Amino acid sequence: ANGVSIISFYNHYQNYRISLLNTSNGLPSDNVADVVQNGHDYYIATDQGIAVTQNLGNTALPKPVLINDGIPGTQNSFTYGRPVVFNCVALSYKSMGKIQYRFRLKGVDKNWSVAPSGEKRFDLLPPGNYELEALAADRFNQLSQPLIFKFDVMPLWYQQLWLQVLAVLSAIIIAFLLVRKYYQSIIGLQKKDYENALALQRERQRISSEVHDDLGASISGIKLRTELLSRKTADQPAFKEIDAIHEAITDISTQVRLIIWSLDAENDEVSNLAGFIHKQAIKIFEYSNIDLHVNASVSETPVTISGEKRRQVYLLVKEVLNNIVKHSEAQNAFLEINLYKNRLQISIRDDGRGFDPDVRKHETMGIRNIHTRAKRLNAE
Template sequence: MKLYAFLFKNCFFIIFFCSTSIAANFNKLEIKTPVDSIINKYSKNTGEISEEEYKKLVDISYEYSDNMRFEDCENLNFFLLDIFKEDLKRVAMIYHLQGYNFARQRKNKQAESNYIKSAEIRRKIGENLLLNYTLSNLGKVYYDLGDYVKAIESYNEVLEVATKIDNKSTKALGLSGIAIVLSDQKKYNEALKYIRESTDNYQIINDSMGIGRNYYDIGEIKYLMKEKDSALYYFELSKVIGQTHKDELVVSYCLHRLGSIYFEQKKYKEAESYLLQSLARRKEMNYPLEAALSIIDLAKLYKKTQQYDRAATFALEALELSQQTEFLKGQYFATEILSEVYAEQHKFKEALQFYKEFKQIGDSLFSIEKNQKIEEFHTEIQIEKRTNALKLQHAKQKNMLLFICSALAVVAILITVYFLRLRARNKRKYEYRIKQQETEAEKQTLLGVYEERKRISRDVHDDLGSSLSGIKILSEMIFDKTNDPFLKEGHRKLLEMQTEVTQKVRDIIWTLNQENNTLEKLTWYCKSYAEKIMESFEIKTTIKIDSDIPLLEIDDDVRKNFFLCVKEAINNILKHAKASQVQMIFTYNNDIFKVEIRDNGKGFDKNNVKDFKNGIDNMKIRMDVIEGNFEINSDSGGTSVIFSKNIPQNRD
């Protein structure tokens, strides 16, 4: 999921900047000319550069950036800045070009500096339309830097300017930008509201290309909300519109996302077809980072379908591209795939080498994500403070209006009301300050607890998890080299025990991680656990998940005890039931979350359960601890176990 979150952000980066750049309208052969020749050509007749030639130079600058000739672009921009330094309009454009060039390189701090300079000049000379394009790009830079407060401020200024000049196109850009920020904060319904308002503006001006890009963003949000069918619809729609307008970049992203969804649905032929089409387009457009993403998903697909040679070939290519573009997450996923593929091929030396690289990159990524998480906490606090300040300001204005209205009525009543309101306002302000301090203290405490649990989880994963993985690799090597049947049987049992211990370690890590404290993640983890263990015992498993299960936060105890009850029920089936079929049903109706597990085993007599009485008692006790309900019914046709608990959506 983290890879796809990055994919969503990266797609928005490219699409958004493409929508705010000027399309090249000159002979492409000009781009093949060395930048020094272009500079020499125009430096001889700077006083005679026409408006048409100036626009041509601007287009060349954009093309240099888009073709990753960043140094040539920077040299050309410095040349233009020198010869047009007295022309504020063109200086603003050149700073914009420099910002675009740095943004394409993901040098966001330099991009921010240049966009700010461009925006300041354009405000000064009243270039409102072009100002909005600069502000839109600046908002995206702040978004990439994780400064959501400044990103929202930039997009809000875009909306203000767009309303002032009555420009629907840039208004749509601002609304889309706000939607992306909200989506990154998992405020999906608010994000959809903004993106649909943006689409309405594009429809007013008949901008079907803008509509197509918005459909892609809606598809991404629907995908993150687990509404896969709806997501497929919007990706297909965006792809058709992109093909109509030859918007190859958007088409490539739609193809990639369609392929990834079909991969999750185990429709491997369709997934392979879409991913290969996406890769071909990205290579043709010379977008190495995006190509690396497509290659990684193809490598995963080939690994899943046991085409290990192809998986290794694609993973190596993805690793090389990721190293060239300094794409750390791409290196992380590529080394992980390579270590697993080589282990499956019994190439344990290569597997161990890439596993070590995978661990090293993972540690670096964890440090980066930890810092980003802390920054996100601070950003949320700042947003909350600003929101509360605006509410307080609004309350003051409302009180002042009431004061003026009352003054016009009766002076005596006004004085009384004024002092009463003044006292109440001071009390509210005092209570607000106390509450704010309490909120701040609570957040710091929760942050401390969160970091400690993350540390424990990481230590368990890195120390114990790495040791177990090492034991497994060594055991497999010994197993392959041993011909003694007795030793082989012993090593087989050792591998089974190691697999069981590894699963228990994963369960502990999952239990410790507070990011899993949602009803949705509990459901999907139980599903994943059941599918994996039943597959090992060749038991046919049918799992049904209610589409109406909401995104609700739950307590640690609720999540832990629900999972342990499900785990105990599954273990009882494996040990005692002798079942060939198991059905699991997850539902949420009338604020009641329910998990039902049925099997077609031999059943048991409720009056004679001494063999597994402890397990039944434990399940009942665990559900009692979280104030839930436990039911068990059994006969010769099988056994049914039901765990349920009231989890209301609207909780104070």
């Protein structure tokens, strides 16, 4: 059997045309057992199924028709995390085993996905609104009318937008409160440190004033009396003893003035330190044959330095200057005091005979004192 032969007459039966309806244009099989007419419908029985058509003269049978288990175009809702499954089936007058299904998620998929069955499954779609398009194609690639499934995936309770916004706002508020508490604690500590520093400064000022007014005045009085006594006495041994006492008291007076200067909080600036060193350096070189050249360029720089550091810096400089006076045999000495990037730089040099520090650094107390004070100051 070769299908169904169809004779079509036209021009008042003067002419006719013979066409063939078989598997190439839609029959399930070429083995045709019978053709039955029922009204306008023709039923063609084959060994692979029955085909139905309304016009035997039309050798192309209808395209496949898609139907689904729901209502196309209606909105369906699914919960996030649960699989989303759609089922559809194509009715065709051709071989059912040759039907091919195509699916595309509108706005998500660029290309159609092909499946042998009418089931489409999504295991984990993000929350949102979707449209699923479905097509059926027979073995001749005739496409059905598309079905559109509209559905949305609802977020879980903790994925709700309002809850996420609330969580973000809560996190911002908590972070703000934590930062605020942190800065309040920092400010509290700074305030406490400031109050302690202020109290310490007042105590230093008080001690400085008392030492100056009481101890300083007493030492000055003793110094004056020993000086007057040395002028009145004619006994040479007694004069020497009195002169030694006078020198000791003078040295004590100098040390007391240094303590008062280091305790006075009004001197806690580098400019005051530079001025004090300059003044004391002039006194050290006053009775020597060495010309002292001083260059200090920190007078307008408001950088503070603690009293103990001021004292250590001065004693270090004093030791170096005394060594120049005692041992250098120089004609000129140069003292430079600068401030560079908040670091105090002091340069001391002379044109004397010099010495080898690698040979003498373990021999003199003065050199050891200089290194010790520099280490205390973290100096380079």
